[in-house]
Amino acid sequence: MFTRQKLTSAMKILVVATVVLSIIYTPDKDMKEKAFVILQQKCNVCHRKQNPRMVFTTENMARHARKIKFQVFTLKRMPKGDEITLNETERKILKTWIDERQ
Ligand code: HEC
Secondary structure, three states: OOOOHHHHHHHHHHHHHHHHHHHHHHHHHHHHHHHHHHHHHHHHHHHHHHHHHHHOOOOOOOOOOOHOOOOOOOOOOOOOOOOOOOHHHHHHHHHHHHHHHH
């Protein structure tokens, strides 16, 4: 039989587990959302017209993460041209999202 005390302990464990899990999983999700905003504003604006085969969505961005890293941080080819640039904060967010998910 469950005593009231045992039930209370079980509830406490459940609450703690929920909090811990949300702390573990929330930052990555936030980072993904932030990264997506950057991809929308600084990449898709152009890709939609000039590279329509690679328009980033929340579904495909993870799949393209390695390519994004290569083009933005290794080759420094993207964002293409001089008109659109990434500021320090945007670079940091993109980098953090890429590194966290690999
Ligand atoms: C002003 C236009 C423009 C902007 C802005 C731009 N791109 Fe591109 N991107 C292109 C074009 C055009 C291509 C296809 C031709 C090429 O690779 O140069 C391309 C290709 C790519 C590729 C594929 C390259 C390959 O061959 O594997 C990746 C990855 C990429 N872009 C990422 C990005 C990311 C990430 C951003 C934003 C941070 C971005 N691009 C911003 C125009 C742009």
